[in-house]
Amino acid sequence: MSKLIFIFLAFIPLLCTSFTPERPSDRRVLVLLDDFAIKSSHSLFFNSLKSRGFDLHFHLADDPKIALQRYGQYLYDALILFSPTVERFGGSIDAAAILDFVDSGHDLIVAADSNASDLIREIATECGVDFDEDLAAMVVDHSGYAVSATEGDHTLIASDDFIKSDVILGSKKIEAPVLFQGIGHSLNPTNRLVLKALSASPSAFSANPKSKLTSPPSLTGSSISLVSVIQARNNARILVSGSLSMFSNRFFRSGVQKAGSPTKHEKSGNEQFFTELSKWVFHERGHLKALQLQHHKVGEASEPAIYRINDDLEFSVEIFEWSGTSWEPYVADDVQVQFYMMSPYVLKTLSTNGKGRYFTSFKVPDVYGVFQFKVEYEKLGYTSLSLSKQIPVRPFRHNEYERFIPAAYPYYGAAFSMMAGFFIFTAVHLYNK
Known part of the structure; x- marks a missing residue:
């Protein structure tokens, strides 16, 4: 019995720090590595996460004991794959399990490089x-290229083509270019959820730097994405980078000067770029919640069970937003109901x-049936909101109409004139000799 109590007490901190709707930032993060040396060579990035309260669990990617869930419950809130060469994950993890984790x-967060395995490419x-390919x-x-690149080998790139979004990259401008050395990727044109967070310049191309070009490269110019982000329809967030070195201490601390630029920066923009980007990925920024959806008639406070056509209501x-x-x-000035x-009968900002x-x-439409109040809000970088509340709308009852409707005065006049004419005709017919 005492042993069970000890196990329960050991799990209390785990339960208290987990992802909840009231505290949406990821807390428990599984980090899968190719080599434990990455833990020290990329320590600045990991320490920035720890300083913000994240609980990192480091394992080798092929560790046979690793698992994402146990007894149907997920053990972690987020996953970082710093294992670009892994051919097969250990334990119960595979590509399908990772995709289910996102679903x-x-x-x-997925970091690849020029040696990326088929497994990482599939994910x-x-x-x-x-x-x-x-x-x-x-x-x-x-x-x-970065001026410090080896002569003739211009695979070390200094890129400053960032996504234009304060919610994704923060409001503070990234002054220094970001160092990149790795593999490029393109975005699936049928997937509108994926965005380029860092793009290559128009002069870039993807090819084997150790061989001579014999055919046009498959990826060229600004269509090459170096770092991409995705927000799924369920508001899960994904970061895909073509370079594991981008996260390294060496790139974080390196000075940078872009070819053709007279400005030399003492420190690259990598640390600021990935710190801000990780805040977005882990829901420290851009996470919205809505509550207290209310509606009632003008002049009243309680929510009615039904509205009547042409009622004036307030919504x-x-x-x-989670900070x-x-x-x-x-x-914001673009939220609508x-x-x-x-189809929408009323659309109001x-x-x-x-x-x-x-x-x-607004005024309830002169149409009766079952209506819904719907708030569907989608904005670049923010979690989407979808709220609805159903309410029926009835017509006037027979005793609720006006006694005399102004629009019907001509008909009233026609009826009474007909009656008067009939009376006069009858009188003339009876008494005329």
């Missing part, structure tokens, strides 16, 4: 990212008080 709403492809290919740029909802430590009011039955509350008022 369950968990987050993923990336399922996420909407296609690495160059040439196994020896690397991204080469004879114009945008409100509260939206907050990494607390929920803060979300302020639909009053919906088969909501006003806000700047404290997270959004509101509007």
Whole structure:
């Protein structure tokens, strides 16, 4: 009995730090490595996660004891794959298990390189990212290379073509270019969920740097993505990088000067880039929640069970954004509500008080049936919101119509004139000799 109590007490910290709707940032992170040397060579990146409260669990990718779930419950909130050469994961993990992990709403970081295995390529492809099919290919740029690159070998690239999104990369501008050395990839054109977080320059191409080009490269210019991000429909987030070296201490600390630029930066933008990007991937930024969806008639406070056509109503909802430590009011001018039955009968942009509350008022359409209040909000970098509440709308009862409807006055006049004419005709017919 005492042993069971000890096991329960050991699991309490695990349960308290796990992912919850009230605290959406990932806490328990499984890190799979090709070699434990990566733990020290990439320690700056790992330490930045630990300093923000993440609990990292390091294992070799082929460790036979690793598992993502036990007894139907996931043991981790996020997964980092720093094992580009792994041919087969250990334990119960495989490509299908990782994709199920993402389908369950968990987050993923995948780092590849020029030696990326078919397993890593398969996972990336399922996420909407296609690495160059040439196994020896690397991204080469004879114009945008880093000045410190080996003469003639321009595979060390200094890129500053970032995604234009403050919610993904933070509001502070990344001044220094990011160092990249690895394999390029393209985005699946049928997948609208994947975005280029860092792109190659127009002069870049993907090819084997040790052999002579005999045919046009399959990937060229700005169509080459160096780092991509995906937000799935279930709001799980994925980062795919074509370079494991990008996360290394050496690249974090290196000075950088882009070819053709007179400015030399004492430190590359890698650390700031991946710190900000990891905040987004792990839901420390751009995570929204909505609550208190309310509606009622104008002048009333309680929510009715049914509306009547042409009623005036008020609608409100509260939206907050997770800042990494607390929920803060979300302020925007593009949140809309639909009053919906088969199609929107009313579409209104909501006003806000700047404290997270959004509101509007409108008249119920002169159509009865079962309607829905729908708030469907999608914005680049933010988790999507989809809320709905059903409400029936009835017509007027027989005793609720106006006694005399102004629009019917001509008909009233016609009826009474007919009656008067009939009376006059009858009188004339009876008494006329």
